[in-house]
Amino acid sequence: MSNRKTQESQRAGTPGPKDAKQKRTVRSQERVLTTTIELLYEAGLSLSVDEVSRRSGVAKTTIYRHWPTRAALVLEACRKLTPEPRVPDHGSFVQDVSDLIETLAQLLNTARWSAVLPSIADAAERDAEVAAVFGQIQAGHAAPFCEIVRRAQRRGELAKELDPSIMTAMLIGPVFYRRWFSREPIGKAFIQALIRQVVGAGSFMEQESAKSKQAE
Amino acid sequence: MSNRKTQESQRAGTPGPKDAKQKRTVRSQERVLTTTIELLYEAGLSLSVDEVSRRSGVAKTTIYRHWPTRAALVLEACRKLTPEPRVPDHGSFVQDVSDLIETLAQLLNTARWSAVLPSIADAAERDAEVAAVFGQIQAGHAAPFCEIVRRAQRRGELAKELDPSIMTAMLIGPVFYRRWFSREPIGKAFIQALIRQVVGAGSFMEQESAKSKQAE
DNA sequence: TAGCTACGCTACCGTAGCGTAGCGATTCTC
DNA sequence: GAGAATCGCTACGCTACGGTAGCGTAGCTA
Known part of the structure; x- marks a missing residue:
């Protein structure tokens, strides 16, 4: 310009x-x-x-x-707030998802960054230009989740009928909710319960979720 | 005054x-x-x-x-935006949760109301007084979910170890996420997948979730 | 209908913010 | 070191907003 x-x-x-x-x-x-x-x-x-x-x-x-x-x-x-996408690859869906969610939780619990997103989300409701930028930031968070879901499906670890974007919503949604809406702490117990819930229901091998049984 | x-x-x-x-x-x-x-x-x-x-x-x-x-x-x-709490009682957790989530989705999809919450959430990040009001609004949405979870636990339909507030986050979170963050439509398929996921994992009787198998 | 009460109107004051003009002083590049 | 590109500074103009004062008038209650 x-x-x-x-x-x-x-x-x-x-x-x-x-x-x-x-x-x-x-x-x-x-x-x-x-x-x-x-x-x-x-x-x-x-x-x-x-x-x-x-x-x-x-x-x-x-x-x-x-x-x-x-x-x-x-x-x-x-x-500039768009995160660079980092897609972990530990070989198992549970580990990948744990990695991503814990990183996200860490970010939400500490970074000053997390106080901005509601402001952008709010403006995005009324301003198309802001909405575009917000979509970009949002995609930066969601894409890695989508990716590990797809990979798990290819490996046969997750049912192929599951929509990756729906799975992503179920994984990120509760974490965001805790941070901005209910304003409750995002602790270990919460994260473990969340992962067990989502993984357990969508997985072919239920025994995988058994090893993370000792919550809190 | x-x-x-x-x-x-x-x-x-x-x-x-x-x-x-x-x-x-x-x-x-x-x-x-x-x-x-x-x-x-x-x-x-x-x-x-x-x-x-x-x-x-x-x-x-x-x-x-x-x-x-x-x-x-x-x-x-x-x-004035605080909803009056309505707690359904259909006798089964799946029906109660479907009722609440569909009502919530309906609200988020149509009401002009839903454009305000991010603005309040944003202000709540920096203003204690707004945070208090926001907490009240938020509780108005969450309380019915907590209540039906507790009731289901009393009936033996849900595992007693589950924290109602965590369950609430898993139910509301993805819906809010879709509305304000990913900005994807909140359709039937999404709602069904969400309910099946959460209910399936936390329930003692997995067969309950089988009848809602035909998604989309 | 009498009288009080609340309302509307206009005119303010002070502040904050966006965006611009002009000019002298720096700082970079060659 | 010379010339050009930028920068900082002051001073604007304009609009919007929060909040107040005073006065005349309309509406309400009894």
């Missing part, structure tokens, strides 16, 4: 990723984005550009030189 | 619920609250008093005569 190339880089014809941006420019853009994410954690989507400017030390005019509107800035910051 | 009794009603000693409020007062208070809830549906918690005034036809000064601050008005409107 504001990426006007300098004559030099265009003449040299180097299509490198730096795009002839000055060091200073990169620095202030990074500072602004970092601060914006920080404020996202604290205030949600309703953060103000003035506050970003104050806290980052970057002049408001400079911010507007790089992002045309407040919305553009906020949306770019939100996009 | 602004319920100053008139001399008449105090002298008469009639402790009736009308509290000597003038008809006009009741009318405008109702109009304001209705409009506020309406705006809650559209804009979430960030609605403005000016807009309430404009749309309701009630002067802003009048609004401030009845509610000391904007927050008080918004909170009272939120409190």
